[in-house]
Amino acid sequence: MIKITNIKRDFVLGSEIVNVLKGIDLTIDKGEYVALMGPSGSGKSTLMNLLGCLDTPTSGSYILNGKDVSKMHDDELAEIRNKEIGFVFQTFNLLPRTTALDNVALPMIYAGYSKSERNARATEVLDQVKLSDRMDHQPNQLSGGQRQRVAIARALVNKPSIILADEPTGNLDSKTSVEIMNLFAEIHNNGNTVILVTHEEDIAAYAKRVIRLRDGLIESDSTN
Structure with missing residues (x-):
């Protein structure tokens, strides 16, 4: 479960302090499927980070x-990211001269798994996303799809409890976007x-559930 209370995030730009998040309260229960929306400058990317x-x-x-991760040091946060959170980005962020299998297995290296364990689990999740013939x-x-x-x-390989996806269809055509979003629906259903x-x-x-941000605050929070 996620619970944030009166979260503020300021950035220093020159001599000016910019208040990007201005006191956000938000609870997301285990197993929810939530979209964060808002115009540029609303604070949604900062909240995602x-x-x-x-x-x-x-x-x-x-x-x-x-x-309480708000008080953790960098090494503790890195461990939380590796074990609890799977990230999906608009630009894919894959290693270019590395196979799909090894790209998928990479987070398991940091988690300390053996090569045989890594390959077995990476093969399993590639099959889950219907890419076993491309490993x-x-x-x-x-x-692109x-x-x-x-x-x-x-993102799934370390069995995280949370998947965070930042504009996951931003570089995809409409047909492929539908396929990817159907895959996220399957992940949520799991x-x-x-x-x-x-x-x-x-x-x-x-x-x-759709949460809309504007000017560093939650403007609306509604169910679909």
């Missing part, structure tokens, strides 16, 4: 699965918490 433990708040608390291909041999499937498999950032209403419609 905080939820993903890629950044820490200026003030306020963030409880993730019973742990020996490098990213430049894959379509296939690359995003590899990225999703990588019990994962899914949180996605999007500016597209048709993509947000796949979520069960």
Whole structure:
């Protein structure tokens, strides 16, 4: 479960302090499917970075699965990211001269698994995203949709409780976007918490709950 209380995030730009998040309260229960929306400058990307433990708040608390991550040091946050959170990005972020199998297995190296364990689990999740016939291909041999499937498999490989997806269909055509969003629906149905950032209403419609930000605050919080 995610519970953030009065989260604020300030950035210093020259001599000016910019208040990006201005006191957000938010609870996301285990197994929810949530879309974060908002115009540019609303704070949604900053909130996503905080939820993903890629950044820490200026003030306020963030409880993730019973742990106060807002007070953690970098090495503790890295461990939380590796074990609890799977990331999916718009630009895929795959290693270019590395097979799909090895790209997917990469987070398991940091988690200390043996090569045989890594290969077995990576094969399992590539099969889950219907890419078992492409596991020996490098990213430049894959379509955009296939690359995003590899990225999703990588996000799933350590069995995280939360999947964070930042504009996951931003570089895909409409047909492929539907395929990827159907895959996220499957992941959610398997019990994962899914949180996605999007500016597209048709993509947000796949979520069960839509949170809209504006000027660093939650403007609305509704169910689909």
